[in-house]
Amino acid sequence: MSYSIEVKDLQKTRDDFELGPFNLNIEPGLVTALVGSNGAGKSTLLKTIMNLVKPTSGDIRILGSYVNHTESWKQDIAYLPQNKLGHDPFNGMQLKELVSSLYPNWDEALFKRIVKDLDVNLKKNFKNLSPGGQQKLALALTIPRNAPIIILDEPTSHIDIVSKTILLDLLAEWMEDGERTLILATHQVEDIRKLADMVAIMKDGNLLAYKDKEALIETYTQYWMVDPLPTESLPGEVRRKGSKTVITNDETELEDYLSQHQLKWLNKETLNLENTISLMLTK
Numbered sequence: 438m439s440y441s442i443e444v445k446d447l448q449k450t451r452d453d454f455e456l457g458p459f460n461l462n463i464e465p466g467l468v469t470a471l472v473g474s475n476g477a478g479k480s481t482l483l484k485t486i487m488n489l490v491k492p493t494s495g496d497i498r499i500l501g502s503y504v505n506h507t508e509s510w511k512q513d514i515a516y517l518p519q520n521k522l523g524h525d526p527f528n529g530m531q532l533k534e535l536v537s538s539l540y541p542n543w544d545e546a547l548f549k550r551i552v553k554d555l556d557v558n559l560k561k562n563f564k565n566l567s568p569g570g571q572q573k574l575a576l577a578l579t580i581p582r583n584a585p586i587i588i589l590d591e592p593t594s595h596i597d598i599v600s601k602t603i604l605l606d607l608l609a610e611w612m613e614d615g616e617r618t619l620i621l622a623t624h625q626v627e628d629i630r631k632l633a634d635m636v637a638i639m640k641d642g643n644l645l646a647y648k649d650k651e652a653l654i655e656t657y658t659q660y661w662m663v664d665p666l667p668t669e670s671l672p673g674e675v676r677r678k679g680s681k682t683v684i685t686n687d688e689t690e691l692e693d694y695l696s697q698h699q700l701k702w703l704n705k706e707t708l709n710l711e712n713t714i715s716l717m718l719t720k
């Protein structure tokens with residue numbers, strides 16, 4: 438298997454924050470959503486992948502090239518950081534001229550389409566745009582680079598509902614090629630629901646899980662019981678709500694236990710994506 442991105446034994450110490458150590462291999466053709474609480478290390482991981490932050494130990498490879506040994510991989514990746522440094526004094530047109538000259542595969546037609554569909558203002562200086570306006574312009578300067586890999590750090594946190602819908606559709610269309618790779622750090626459940634194939638969950642600098650989204654949704658099941666539950670911990674129990682509701686990560690074992698103890702349940706449901714991720718991050 439040739440991976441788009443390989444993260445091997447990555448570790449980074451930053452003051453009192455420890456990223457890793459962990460491994461993460463991302464296949465081409467997939468959208469990965471990188472999720473986690475504030476300060477979990479998502480941006481640090483993305484900056485390390487981009488060789489903007491040097492790891493304390495471990496290696497990163499982009500399409501097989503070690504990021505700290507070569508420069509060639511930079512053409513293969515379009516990165517949208519959270520903070521767009523150096524953009525402030527320029528307007529969108531000036532920034533487009535600059536960025537497009539650096540990327541030989543720049544797709545001018547796609548740039549024009551994004552500008553039109555997202556109503557991007559190319560005349561105002563970047564610093565005078567609203568946060569959403571800045572985000573839209575930054576996206577218009579990133580996606581048309583036509584690189585096989587796109588990394589977006591919180592691309593939709595400020596943009597309006599209509600633009601967000603257009604953007605998510607556009608990114609889904611961009612992925613139709615089948616060989617491209619998209620990674621987005623996000624706090625927006627809608628981004629994950631609509632776009633992600635894989636979900637990488639980070640907590641306190643560690644990678645808790647890297648899972649297929651559909652498999653992730655199968656992780657936990659909630660049971661509503663007829664009578665109060667026994668006080669002892671039940672098979673796979675991860676949380677209890679009141680005396681008659683329990684969440685398990687092992688349906689089979691729990692149901693065996695309930696039938697052995699003649700405990701009846703009224704209903705069961707797998708947790709939705711939002712609640713699954715929240716539970717993983719808080720348990």
Ligand SMILES: Nc1ncnc2c1ncn2[C@@H]1O[C@H](COP(=O)(O)OP(=O)(O)OP(=O)(O)O)[C@@H](O)[C@H]1O
Nearest residue numbers: 451452454473474475476477478479480481482622
């Ligand atoms: N330049 C820096 N120097 C020292 N520590 C830093 C630096 N940048 C980030 N950190 C620390 O690294 C940790 C991870 O931060 P990071 O920005 O990667 O988190 P995040 O998951 O992207 O958070 P958010 O969801 O808020 O964007 C935090 O404890 C942060 O304070």
